Amino acid sequence: MITAQGLTKRYGAKLAVDHVDFQVRPGIVTGFLGPNGAGKSTTMRMILGLDRPTAGSVKVNGRDYRDLSAPLREVGALIDAKAVHGGRSAYNHLLCLAQSNAIPRRRVDEVLGLVGLGEVAKKASKGFSLGMGQRLGIAGALLGDPGVLMFDEPVNGLDPEGILWIRNLMKGLAAEGRTVFVSSHLMSEMALSAEHLVVIGRGRILSDTGVQEFIDANSDQYVIVRTPQPDVLGPRLVNRGMSVEVQPDGAFLVKGGDARTIGDTAGEAGVRLHELSPVQASLEEAFMHLTGDSVEYHAGVPMGGGL
Numbered sequence: 506m507i508t509a510q511g512l513t514k515r516y517g518a519k520l521a522v523d524h525v526d527f528q529v530r531p532g533i534v535t536g537f538l539g540p541n542g543a544g545k546s547t548t549m550r551m552i553l554g555l556d557r558p559t560a561g562s563v564k565v566n567g568r569d570y571r572d573l574s575a576p577l578r579e580v581g582a583l584i585d586a587k588a589v590h591g592g593r594s595a596y597n598h599l600l601c602l603a604q605s606n607a608i609p610r611r612r613v614d615e616v617l618g619l620v621g622l623g624e625v626a627k628k629a630s631k632g633f634s635l636g637m638g639q640r641l642g643i644a645g646a647l648l649g650d651p652g653v654l655m656f657d658e659p660v661n662g663l664d665p666e667g668i669l670w671i672r673n674l675m676k677g678l679a680a681e682g683r684t685v686f687v688s689s690h691l692m693s694e695m696a697l698s699a700e701h702l703v704v705i706g707r708g709r710i711l712s713d714t715g716v717q718e719f720i721d722a723n724s725d726q727y728v729i730v731r732t733p734q735p736d737v738l739g740p741r742l743v744n745r746g747m748s749v750e751v752q753p754d755g756a757f758l759v760k761g762g763d764a765r766t767i768g769d770t771a772g773e774a775g776v777r778l779h780e781l782s783p784v785q786a787s788l789e790e791a792f793m794h795l796t797g798d799s800v801e802y803h804a805g806v807p808m809g810g811g812l
């Protein structure tokens with residue numbers, strides 16, 4: 506369990522994390538979602554005691570990270586996959602970590618097997634691909650068999666196979682009852698790996714909810730309708746409380762009613778339909794809709810909004 510209360514970090518004039526409250530529960534994957542510069546890494550660094558909060562607190566299993574007697578046995582983290590001495594082999598890197606945390610040597614072989622690096626364990630890690638580096642970072646996080654795991658943007662730069670592997674690994678760790686907290690700026694990735702979402706923008710929590718609830722609450726749903734009898738159908742839909750926007754090509758964009766209600770309304774009026782397509786705005790659109798005002802640097806393109 507991770508608990509943040511009034512957690513705040515200021516760098517000079519910049520408020521990177523602004524009075525944030527949230528809980529990360531065991532047994533599920535919790536996604537920490539936010540655009541670049543939202544404050545995700547800063548929050549994770551504070552959880553790990555790498556940065557001191559300006560105000561407030563964040564606790565792991567009820568204690569400050571710095572007060573944990575065997576931190577690697579309680580929290581494992583993948584924060585910067587490149588933070589490995591390149592000349593060292595994967596095995597020696599992990600052995601060093603294990604020895605400084607009183608973890609038995611056999612656990613090194615175990616985690617190397619778990620992440621699929623057994624065969625290259627004795628090679629210098631500077632020759633590792635990005636994906637192998639991520640696996641080594643994850644092996645380090647798993648070394649102490651901790652109940653809490655944190656991954657900062659773990660799928661960045663990985664190929665589809667690597668992404669799938671990390672996704673399944675995180676789900677498996679959560680299914681074992683562990684607390685799994687993973688940051689990403691990709692809503693679509695979070696939708697596939699997380700059950701719960703904490704969304705952050707400009708240092709503030711914008712949403713703390715289940716993934717499906719998030720999508721339902723933030724995405725626009727509408728139905729595209731084509732009919733050769735628009736003058737008959739349009740007023741009937743409006744009479745039933747729906748809104749109808751006529752598109753340049755003559756199609757209706759209907760909100761406030763589902764395909765079944767629209768189809769029934771048309772049927773009752775004897776109106777022929779040429780198209781009846783429910784549309785749900787994409788997850789990225791839902792995310793951008795929520796964080797649109799919170800992105801630090803816009804690229805100058807219009808955000809989301811669907812049709």
Ligand SMILES: Nc1ncnc2c1ncn2[C@@H]1O[C@H](COP(=O)(O)OP(=O)(O)OP(=O)(O)O)[C@@H](O)[C@H]1O
Pocket residue numbers: 516519520521539540541542543544545546547548690801
């Ligand atoms: N050491 C620092 N000194 C000054 N400002 C910092 C420092 N670290 C982070 N910031 C600023 O704090 C804000 C939050 O940064 P942070 O790295 O936590 O965001 P993030 O959500 O992890 O973004 P990204 O996905 O780009 O890593 C940004 O505006 C960043 O520029």
